[in-house]
Each structure stands twice: as C-alpha cells, then as structure tokens.
Amino acid sequence: MNGPALAAVIFDVDGTLVDSERHGHRVAFNQAFADFDLPYRWGEDLYGQLLHTTGGQRRIDDYLAAQGVGPADRARLAPALHAHKTAVLEQLVDAGVIEVRPGARRLLRELAAEGVAVAVGTTGSRRWVERLLRRMLPEVSWAAIVAGDDVTARKPDPEVFTRCLLELGRPGPAGVVVIEDSAEGLAAARAAGLCCAVVVNGYTAGHDLAGADLVLDGFGEPGAPAAVVTDPHGAGAGGILTVDLLRTLSSGIVRR
Numbered sequence: 001m002n003g004p005a006l007a008a009v010i011f012d013v014d015g016t017l018v019d020s021e022r023h024g025h026r027v028a029f030n031q032a033f034a035d036f037d038l039p040y041r042w043g044e045d046l047y048g049q050l051l052h053t054t055g056g057q058r059r060i061d062d063y064l065a066a067q068g069v070g071p072a073d074r075a076r077l078a079p080a081l082h083a084h085k086t087a088v089l090e091q092l093v094d095a096g097v098i099e100v101r102p103g104a105r106r107l108l109r110e111l112a113a114e115g116v117a118v119a120v121g122t123t124g125s126r127r128w129v130e131r132l133l134r135r136m137l138p139e140v141s142w143a144a145i146v147a148g149d150d151v152t153a154r155k156p157d158p159e160v161f162t163r164c165l166l167e168l169g170r171p172g173p174a175g176v177v178v179i180e181d182s183a184e185g186l187a188a189a190r191a192a193g194l195c196c197a198v199v200v201n202g203y204t205a206g207h208d209l210a211g212a213d214l215v216l217d218g219f220g221e222p223g224a225p226a227a228v229v230t231d232p233h234g235a236g237a238g239g240i241l242t243v244d245l246l247r248t249l250s251s252g253i254v255r256r
C-alpha cells in the first residue's frame with residue numbers, strides 16, 4: 001500500500017547505517033595519535049563516552065583540553081589530527097573494514113521500491129560521508145545529503161534536519177521520519193519536530209532514549225529480527241523495521 005503518509009526518511013550515518021564507530025573512527029583516531037607521536041589511545045569503553053561530543057575535530061579538541069593541552073597547541077593539533085584521521089579512515093573504508101548494518105540495505109531497497117525519498121543527515125564530514133556512501137551503498141539514490149560541514153551547529157542542534165527538510169522540499173516535519181542510533185541524534189530530530197525511530201548499537205544501547213517514537217536494537221531482517229526495546233505508541237512493531245512500520249509512525253499516532 002502506497003500512501004501519502006510517508007514522504008521521506010532521513011538517515012544518520014555513523015552508528016546507524018554503518019557500524020563505523022568502534023572499528024572505523026576509533027581505530028583511525030588512534031592511528032592519527034600514533035602517527036603524530038602522541039601517547040593517547042582511545043579504548044572501546046572510553047570511546048563510547050567520547051562519542052557524546054559530536055564532530056571528530058571537536059572530540060579531539062575536548063579530549064586534548066582534558067589532557068591539559070593548551071589552547072595554542074590545540075588550535076594547531078586538533079585540525080591536523082582530524083585531517084590525518086580522515087585520511088586513515090578513507091583507507092579503512094576502501095579496505096572494506098566498515099560494514100553496513102544488517103537490514104539497512106533491505107529497508108533502503110523497500111523505500112526505493114515504494115517511492116519514498118531517502119536522505120542523509122549527519123555530523124560527519126561531507127568528504128567522508130560521500131566516499132563511504134559511494135563505496136558501501138552505491139545503489140542508493142539520495143534525495144539530499146546534509147553533512148557536518150553544511151551546518152553551523154551540530155547535533156543535538158536540529159539544524160542538520162531542518163536543512164534536510166529544505167533540500168527535500170518539505171514544508172515541515174509531517175510525513176518525514178528520522179532514523180538515528182543515539183541520544184544526540186534523537187534530540188536533534190525531536191528539536192526539528194520530526195518523528196524518530198532509533199536503532200541502537202552497542203555504544204548507544206544505554207542512552208536515554210525516552211523521547212523516541214520507536215527503539216529497536218537493529219533494522220532486523222527476515223530470520224534475524226531485532227529486539228523491540230520500546231514501542232511507546234503501540235505501533236505494533238515487530239523485530240523488522242519496515243516501510244509500513246515507518247508509515248504508521250509518521251501517519252498520525254505521532255506528534256503534529
């Protein structure tokens with residue numbers, strides 16, 4: 001059934017579409033520290049905490065400040081480290097180290113088949129995101145891609161999503177659903193007035209997601225359903241995030 005209720009779906013990238021944090025970004029940050037002869041190494045648990053700071057360069061800057069690095073050194077180091085880390089990450093992408101989350105490809109295929117526009121709203125850099133999407137999801141035609149370089153304020157600020165709506169030609173949040181993996185992304189979607197389904201991963205399962213319209217622990221696939229964490233509107237969620245389920249969420253049980 002094709003209805004007008006679902007016009008577009010906006011996806012976060014890191015942690016949502018791709019399992020990029022633990023085995024991608026974190027590894028690349030550590031390689032950058034090593035290549036700059038700096039003693040810092042981010043373990044998996046520490047990185048989970050650092051992820052609350054969105055934007056890689058800001059994450060480095062905040063961390064260096066906490067290590068007692070002064071403003072002048074940080075102003076020099078943070079951009080240089082971040083640029084190097086991005087180059088390392090691109091090599092990881094090309095090496096096929098980063099994977100699309102199970103079920104994401106299926107959902108994107110179903111959305112395309114039903115004529116629902118898909119967009120990306122991320123705090124990652126455009127260069128990284130475009131390279132990643134081109135390599136990992138070349139079959140998807142994105143109606144809009146808004147990256148961290150396109151906004152003045154990153155998530156949890158809603159700017160990335162309000163810009164997505166503009167680029168999608170949507171007059172407002174009605175008929176659009178955001179899919180996120182984290183509390184910061186959820187907060188940004190909510191601040192933009194958008195319906196938001198969250199697919200948590202190992203790093204974000206403990207986040208406070210009280211405002212989410214649906215929380216699953218993955219996209220789910222036939223034969224390998226995700227766990228339903230919360231279905232606050234009684235949308236009848238099974239363990240598979242489907243177009244029909246997104247349509248239900250956007251069609252009126254959720255805020256106006």
Ligand SMILES: [Mg+2]
Pocket residue numbers: 012013014015016180181182185
């Ligand atoms: Mg994310």
